Amino acid sequence: xxxxxxxxxxxxxxxxxxxxxxxxxxxxxxxxxxxxxxxxxxxxxxxxxxxxxxxxxxxxxxxxxxxxxxxxxxxxxxxxxxxxxxxxxxxxxxxxxxxxxxxxxxxxxxxxxxxxxxxxxxxxxxxxxxxxxxxxxxxxxxxxxxxxxxxxxxxxxxxxxxxxxxxxxxxxxxxxxxxxxxxxxxxxxxxxxxxxxxxxxxxxxxxxxxxxxxxxxxxxxxxxxxxxxxxxxxxxxxxxxxxxxxxxxxxxxxxxxxxxxxxxxxxxxxxxxxxxxxxxxxxxxxxxxxxxxxxxxxxxxx
Amino acid sequence: xxxxxxxxxxxxxxxxxxxxxxxxxxxxxxxxxxxxxxxxxxxxxxxxxxxxxxxxxxxxxxxxxxxxxxxxxxxxxxxxxxxxxxxxxxxxxxxxxxxxxxxxxxxxxxxxxxxxxxxxxxxxxxxxxxxxxxxxxxxxxxxxxxxxxxxxxxxxxxxxxxxxxxxxxxxxxxxxxxxxxxxxxxxxxxxxxxxxxxxxxxxxxxxxxxxxxxxxxxxxxxxxxxxxxxxxxxxxxxxxxxxxxxxxxxxxxxxxxxxxxxxxxxxxxxxxxxx
Numbered sequence: 001x002x003x004x005x006x007x008x009x010x011x012x013x014x015x016x017x018x019x020x021x022x023x024x025x026x027x028x029x030x031x032x033x034x035x036x037x038x039x040x041x042x043x044x045x046x047x048x049x050x051x052x053x054x055x056x057x058x059x060x061x062x063x064x065x066x067x068x069x070x071x072x073x074x075x076x077x078x079x080x081x082x083x084x085x086x087x088x089x090x091x092x093x094x095x096x097x098x099x100x101x102x103x104x105x106x107x108x109x110x111x112x113x114x115x116x117x118x119x120x121x122x123x124x125x126x127x128x129x130x131x132x133x134x135x136x137x138x139x140x141x142x143x144x145x146x147x148x149x150x151x152x153x154x155x156x157x158x159x160x161x162x163x164x165x166x167x168x169x170x171x172x173x174x175x176x177x178x179x180x181x182x183x184x185x186x187x188x189x190x191x192x193x194x195x196x197x198x199x200x201x202x203x204x205x206x207x208x209x210x211x212x213x214x215x216x217x218x219x220x221x222x223x224x225x226x227x228x229x230x231x232x233x234x235x236x237x238x239x240x241x242x243x244x245x246x247x248x249x250x251x252x253x254x255x256x257x258x259x260x261x262x263x264x265x266x267x268x269x270x271x272x273x274x275x276x277x278x279x280x281x282x283x284x285x286x287x288x289x290x291x292x293x294x295x296x297x298x299x300x301x302x
Numbered sequence: 303x304x305x306x307x308x309x310x311x312x313x314x315x316x317x318x319x320x321x322x323x324x325x326x327x328x329x330x331x332x333x334x335x336x337x338x339x340x341x342x343x344x345x346x347x348x349x350x351x352x353x354x355x356x357x358x359x360x361x362x363x364x365x366x367x368x369x370x371x372x373x374x375x376x377x378x379x380x381x382x383x384x385x386x387x388x389x390x391x392x393x394x395x396x397x398x399x400x401x402x403x404x405x406x407x408x409x410x411x412x413x414x415x416x417x418x419x420x421x422x423x424x425x426x427x428x429x430x431x432x433x434x435x436x437x438x439x440x441x442x443x444x445x446x447x448x449x450x451x452x453x454x455x456x457x458x459x460x461x462x463x464x465x466x467x468x469x470x471x472x473x474x475x476x477x478x479x480x481x482x483x484x485x486x487x488x489x490x491x492x493x494x495x496x497x498x499x500x501x502x503x504x505x506x507x508x509x510x511x512x513x514x515x516x517x518x519x520x521x522x523x524x525x526x527x528x529x530x531x532x533x534x535x536x537x538x539x540x541x542x543x544x545x546x547x548x549x550x551x552x553x554x555x556x557x558x559x560x561x562x563x564x565x566x567x568x569x570x571x572x573x574x575x576x577x
Contacts, residue, residue, distance in 0.1 A: 008479035016387035023447035030424035049518045100536035112320045120508030122526035126533040138329045141345035236510045240530045263423045
């Protein structure tokens with residue numbers, strides 16, 4: 001009855017595993033090997049250099065700026081995005097404990113908020129390069145229109161403002177997605193729990209802190225990891241939007257860009273791979289720390 | 303409980319963010335219909351007449367039409383490939399016991415943990431050695447390979463959740479393993495296929511890094527890549543309006559898809575995040 005099982009399995013799995021092995025597993029494995037060589041792509045052989053690539057990373061100003069900028073993005077982007085998204089999601093689902101259930105137009109808001117999530121990073125980069133353009137860009141135009149003309153500046157050309165501008169784009173694009181995600185989580189809170197809190201005389205803020213937040217904490221945790229990974233990237237936005245690319249005084253240099261340039265401009269493939277390995281361990285650490293840190297906090301809240 | 307005043311205040315705040323989201327997009331649409339002189343004169347002014355020729359110029363001279371076609375070919379090919387292979391793999395791993403099952407599953411799922419940047423350098427040389435740099439099929443295979451982990455992960459859970467009785471009945475009726483999959487299990491997995499299909503389509507449509515490295519031939523540029531190349535190249539300052547038009551043309555297909563399938567898209571993408 002179930003004959004031919006092995007033939008079916010081999011026939012079904014051969015192609016996907018071959019594809020995955022050639023284009024995903026083997027490059028990742030090679031990257032760990034290349035990171036310990038001085039390969040420049042030209043010489044037939046790659047010479048082993050031990051940890052030299054990794055030690056020179058720590059005296060490479062460009063890489064250190066990239067590390068600092070990604071670190072800053074890692075602190076700012078997830079935090080602001082999550083706070084804004086929680087705020088809007090709470091507003092959209094507010095009043096579920098009374099009869100009307102949710103604010104009017106809640107669906108329409110969600111449809112609009114979500115849209116930026118669908119735009120490619122390349123499109124975001126091009127669009128916001130225009131928005132930040134000094135002479136005829138949208139941002140300076142708005143500032144002048146509301147009488148804040150003295151705040152206009154060349155956003156992407158000033159070292160102090162280039163990175164915040166890039167981060168603003170990331171936040172602009174991400175908030176809506178997490179509003180939808182958090183609002184869905186908030187809607188799954190049982191109505192009688194909210195009602196009981198209201199009858200006990202809990203105000204809006206207390207209800208949010210004591211009930212809503214603990215209920216959606218799992219989702220917030222997931223959001224933190226995703227946004228952290230997003231903040232460790234930033235390559236496409238920086239490469240398209242900022243001058244250089246990499247910004248004035250390397251103020252928007254990110255690890256991905258340093259890696260890309262080392263590999264495909266200077267041909268330092270071993271060195272670039274060492275950056276890739278570093279990025280990998282950063283991502284891994286971030287995930288572990290975010291999951292652990294937020295878990296502890298969750299116990300406190302509950 | 304809720305007063306009229308607080309409700310109005312809520313709407314003011316919510317509308318504020320909605321305006322912040324739509325303003326840049328609306329401004330780009332407006333600019334795509336103005337002349338360069340009008341754009342330079344004021345970011346706000348309405349155009350004297352709607353300059354649709356900007357769009358024609360972007361489509362023709364700036365090759366946006368060609369980039370769109372390239373994108374459709376590559377994304378379409380990769381999508382079909384990854385859905386077929388992903389569903390087959392997920393089904394086999396979810397429904398059959400065989401030695402190596404867990405190893406294969408975890409190796410696939412681990413692919414989601416690694417940053418693509420780590421693979422970038424060796425991947426370039428793998429594709430180069432296969433003679434596939436700058437080819438449609440090279441890009442299709444790479445796209446499919448990198449979309450495979452999530453597809454398998456998502457559909458694995460889905461196939462697990464389907465009742466076993468149906469498949470058993472199919473086997474009793476003399477179905478082969480292959481036809482049981484294609485005729486019975488795959489149709490049952492349709493909701494899952496749709497979700498993960500939407501997720502993959504958007505992910506692949508928006509790819510930038512992979513084509514940037516693996517697709518150096520300007521004739522084969524995909525949309526995201528071509529648009530970025532236009533914006534970064536020095537010559538673009540001379541044709542602001544054309545670039546705005548190209549930008550809008552690139553956004554329109556996604557916007558159209560969103561208007562038609564907004565509910566499925568939102569639930570598909572958020573399901574992808576929570577998993």
